[in-house]
Amino acid sequence: MLPLLVRFKVKEPGRRGFGLWFPVILIWIILAALMLVLLPFVLLAALITIWRGPGLKLLLVYPLLAAVLWHLGGLTIDVGQKEKALLIDFI
Amino acid sequence: MNEERRKILDMLARGKITADEAEKLLDAVGDPGTGAAAETDTAVRRSWKYLRIQVEPGPNSEEDERVNIRVPFKLIRAGLKFAAFIPREAHDKVNKAFREKGMDIDLARITPQDLEEIVSNLDDMTIEVDGKDKVRIFCE
Numbered sequence: 001m002l003p004l005l006v007r008f009k010v011k012e013p014g015r016r017g018f019g020l021w022f023p024v025i026l027i028w029i030i031l032a033a034l035m036l037v038l039l040p041f042v043l044l045a046a047l048i049t050i051w052r053g054p055g056l057k058l059l060l061v062y063p064l065l066a067a068v069l070w071h072l073g074g075l076t077i078d079v080g081q082k083e084k085a086l087l088i089d090f091i
Numbered sequence: 092m093n094e095e096r097r098k099i100l101d102m103l104a105r106g107k108i109t110a111d112e113a114e115k116l117l118d119a120v121g122d123p124g125t126g127a128a129a130e131t132d133t134a135v136r137r138s139w140k141y142l143r144i145q146v147e148p149g150p151n152s153e154e155d156e157r158v159n160i161r162v163p164f165k166l167i168r169a170g171l172k173f174a175a176f177i178p179r180e181a182h183d184k185v186n187k188a189f190r191e192k193g194m195d196i197d198l199a200r201i202t203p204q205d206l207e208e209i210v211s212n213l214d215d216m217t218i219e220v221d222g223k224d225k226v227r228i229f230c231e
Contacts, residue, residue: 060172067172068166071168074141074166078158078160080158081154081155081156
C-alpha cells in the first residue's frame with residue numbers, strides 16, 4: 001500500500017530529540033508531476049537507445065519505481081543506542 | 092481418504108496383498124495428514140508479509156544497541172527487479188568482491204526467477220544469534 005505518512009524520530013546525546021509526522025503523499029504528488037513532465041524525454045531516450053543501449057529498460061523505470069514506492073508502506077527502521085535513536089516508519 | 096489408499100485397503104480386504112505389503116504401499120503413497128499439514132503450512136507462509144530483523148542487547152552487552160527493522164516482502168521483490176539496471180561494468184566489480192569472500196557467483200547469470208526463488212524461500216528462514224547481542228531474523 002502506498003504510504004501516506006512517514007514518522008521520523010531522532011534523538012542525539014546532549015540534544016533535544018524531535019519527532020515528525022510528515023504527509024509523504026505530498027512528495028508522491030510532486031514526484032508524479034515530475035515523472036509526467038519527464039515522460040516524453042524518457043520515451044525519446046528509450047527510442048534513441050533502443051538498438052544499442054538501455055532502450056527498453058528505460059521504459060521499465062516508471063513501473064518499477066511505482067512498485068517500490070507503492071510497497072513502502074509498512075517499512076520500519078528503528079535503530080537506537082543508549083542515548084541515540086532513529087526511527088523511520090512509513091504508514 | 093484418497094483414492095490410492097482406498098484401493099490398497101480394498102486389495103488387502105480382498106486378500107490380494109498381505110498386511111506387510113499393504114503397509115509398504117501405504118507408506119509409499121504417504122500420510123494424508125502430512126499433505127494437508129503441508130498445505131496449511133504453505134498457506135501460513137504465503138500470508139507472511141514482513142521480514143523482521145531484531146537486535147537486542149544481551150546481558151553482557153556494553154553498547155546497548157537495539158535494531159528493529161521491518162521490511163515488506165513486496166518491497167524486497169519490487170526492489171530486486173531493479174537488479175536489471177545494474178550496468179555490466181558493475182557486475183565485474185561485484186563478482187570480484189564475491190570471489191574475495193570465497194563465493195564463486197556470476198551476477199550476470201542470476202535471473203529474475205532465481206531472485207524470486209530466493210525471496211520466496213526467505214520466509215523459511217529464522218536465524219537466532221546469541222552473543223553479546225541477541226540477533227533474530229524472521230518472518231511475520
